[in-house]
Every structure is written in structure tokens, then in C-alpha cells.
Amino acid sequence: MLFALLALALIALVLAAPLIVNAIQRRRATRRPHRAAGGLEDLSLYDPGRERRAEQRARELLRSCVNEEEWSMYRDLGFIRVAGRHARRESDKHNGPAYAYLVYPHKPIVAYVPASGQLLSEYCVEFPDLTGGGGRHRLPASDDVLAKWMALTSDEDRVIKRANLHLVGRQHDPARVRRDLWRLAEWERRRGSRPEIQQKSW
Amino acid sequence: MSDPRRPPEERAIKFLRMKPGHGEVLLAEGDPRVEEDEERLIEEFRRQLDEGMWAAIPTTHPGSGRREAQLVKDFADVPIEAERVIFFPRASGG
Numbered sequence: 001m002l003f004a005l006l007a008l009a010l011i012a013l014v015l016a017a018p019l020i021v022n023a024i025q026r027r028r029a030t031r032r033p034h035r036a037a038g039g040l041e042d043l044s045l046y047d048p049g050r051e052r053r054a055e056q057r058a059r060e061l062l063r064s065c066v067n068e069e070e071w072s073m074y075r076d077l078g079f080i081r082v083a084g085r086h087a088r089r090e091s092d093k094h095n096g097p098a099y100a101y102l103v104y105p106h107k108p109i110v111a112y113v114p115a116s117g118q119l120l121s122e123y124c125v126e127f128p129d130l131t132g133g134g135g136r137h138r139l140p141a142s143d144d145v146l147a148k149w150m151a152l153t154s155d156e157d158r159v160i161k162r163a164n165l166h167l168v169g170r171q172h173d174p175a176r177v178r179r180d181l182w183r184l185a186e187w188e189r190r191r192g193s194r195p196e197i198q199q200k201s202w
Numbered sequence: 203m204s205d206p207r208r209p210p211e212e213r214a215i216k217f218l219r220m221k222p223g224h225g226e227v228l229l230a231e232g233d234p235r236v237e238e239d240e241e242r243l244i245e246e247f248r249r250q251l252d253e254g255m256w257a258a259i260p261t262t263h264p265g266s267g268r269r270e271a272q273l274v275k276d277f278a279d280v281p282i283e284a285e286r287v288i289f290f291p292r293a294s295g296g
Contacts, residue, residue, distance in 0.1 A: 057225025124296035150271035
């Protein structure tokens with residue numbers, strides 16, 4: 001009796017198979033336009049040139065704010081050096097700054113001693129725009145550099161206090177930073193500029 | 203800093219703001235010596251600071267000619283000869 005019922009169920013399934021397949025195909029067909037429309041919507045929201053144009057504007061703004069040497073440094077090397085404000089001893093006031101910063105886009109600021117090349121620390125600092133929509137909080141790379149430059153040259157203590165201090169090596173590769181210092185020295189040699197960095201008025 | 207010898211009609215100041223995905227955006231522009239413009243500029247200045255922005259003015263050090271920035275917390279601190287104020291998000295530990 002059980003075998004007879006199973007056999008009937010199997011026969012019914014085989015007979016109904018074409019109907020089931022048709023129903024599935026109809027359902028897929030009705031879903032396809034929605035999916036396609038959704039895809040187009042996503043495509044129209046994403047503009048691949050937007051970030052590039054934003055970065056171009058940011059570079060122009062940075063160029064208009066910093067001096068020619070700093071702009072060339074950023075263009076050629078990808079970072080800007082900013083002199084530290086504080087002197088460790090009286091002689092530092094006359095012999096150049098005791099320390100300086102390397103300002104990288106979207107990476108921690110690196111403090112170092114220009115006289116010896118000794119790396120001091122990383123200052124992890126961000127400028128997140130939490131008011132913007134669309135989940136975009138990160139400034140274009142050159143705006144990030146300009147924000148750091150403005151913060152350091154106007155109120156170094158404030159930005160350093162807000163930053164998280166780490167030894168060099170947490171986010172930066174120390175070997176790479178040392179190589180950047182070497183590149184900077186070579187860059188200055190080629191430009192024929194003075195090796196000491198631009199000093200603040202103490 | 204702008205040239206103080208500029209004709210008076212050219213002494214307008216621009217408020218720019220750094221924005222993710224945009225670069226800088228012009229927020230407001232006007233002559234702070236004109237009362238209507240000044241009110242509009244003050245209102246925009248306060249709005250930006252209320253939104254958590256810092257305001258900086260790119261300047262040139264008169265002695266050394268070095269470029270630097272000056273942070274301002276009040277519209278009254280903006281030098282009359284300033285050409286632009288740049289608003290950018292406050293620094294926070296990364």
C-alpha cells in the first residue's frame with residue numbers, strides 16, 4: 001500500500017514538473033527588471049570622476065596656501081615638511097628648529113630631528129567631517145595635508161594634544177620614512193636650496 | 203593676505219569649506235564693510251563653528267615672508283584685509 005502511494009506521488013511530481021518550472025521562470029522574469037533598474041540606479045549614484053575632481057580642487061587650494069617650496073615638495077615627494085615651533089635650548093633658536101614634522105596625506109604626522117634624522121614619534125590625527133551625508137567623512141588627500149599644515153602652523157600645541165601619540169612604526173614603516181628623509185635631502189640638493197628648513201619666528 | 207592697495211570694490215572675503223568628495227565649496231562671499239554682507243558672513247561663520255569646523259586664514263608672515271595659517275574663533279578676529287577663510291573639520295585622534 002505504501003509503495004503504491006509513493007509511486008502515485010512520484011508520478012504526480014513528474015507530471016507537475018513542467019508547471020513548476022514555468023512558474024519559477026515567470027517569477028524570475030518579473031524580478032529581473034527590478035534588479036536591472038536597481039543596478040542602473042546604483043550606477044548613476046557612483047561618479048568615478050568625482051573623487052578625482054575633488055582631489056584636483058584640493059590640490060589647487062593647497063598650492064594657493066603654502067609657499068612654492070612646500071608645494072614643490074608635495075608635488076615631487078608626496079609630503080610636506082613643517083618646522084616645529086618649540087626650542088629645546090637657547091641655541092636652537094639660532095641654529096634652526098630642534099624638530100620638524102613630515103605631513104603625509106591620510107597618514108600620521110611624523111616628528112623627527114632635522115639635524116640627526118632621528119625619528120621621534122607618530123601623531124595620528126584625522127579631520128573627519130561628520131556633518132556630510134552619504135557616509136563620506138574623509139577629505140580629499142590634499143585637503144587632509146592642508147588641514148594638517150594649517151593646524152600645525154597656526155596652533156601646533158592644539159593639534160598635537162588632540163593627536164594620538166605612538167612610536168614610529170605603528171602606521172609608518174620607519175625604513176620608508178628614513179628613505180623619505182633621504183629623498184628630501186636629495187631633492188633639496190638638486191634644487192640647490194639650503195639644507196636647513198624654514199624657521200619659525202621664535 | 204590681500205593687497206591693501208586693492209580698490210575698495212575688490213575687498214570681498216570668501217568663506218570656503220573643505221568637503222569630502224567635493225574639495226572646497228564656496229559658502230559665502232561679501233564685503234565685511236557692507237552691513238548686509240557682514241551680517242550674512244557672521245551668520246555663516248557662526249554656523250560653521252557650530253557644526254564643529256575650525257576656521258583658518260592663510261597668511262604670509264610679514265617679516266620672513268613665510269606662509270602659515272591663523273586660526274580664528276570669532277568673526278571679529280578676521281583681519282579686514284583677509285581674502286578668504288577656510289573652514290575644515292576639527293582634528294581628532296586617529
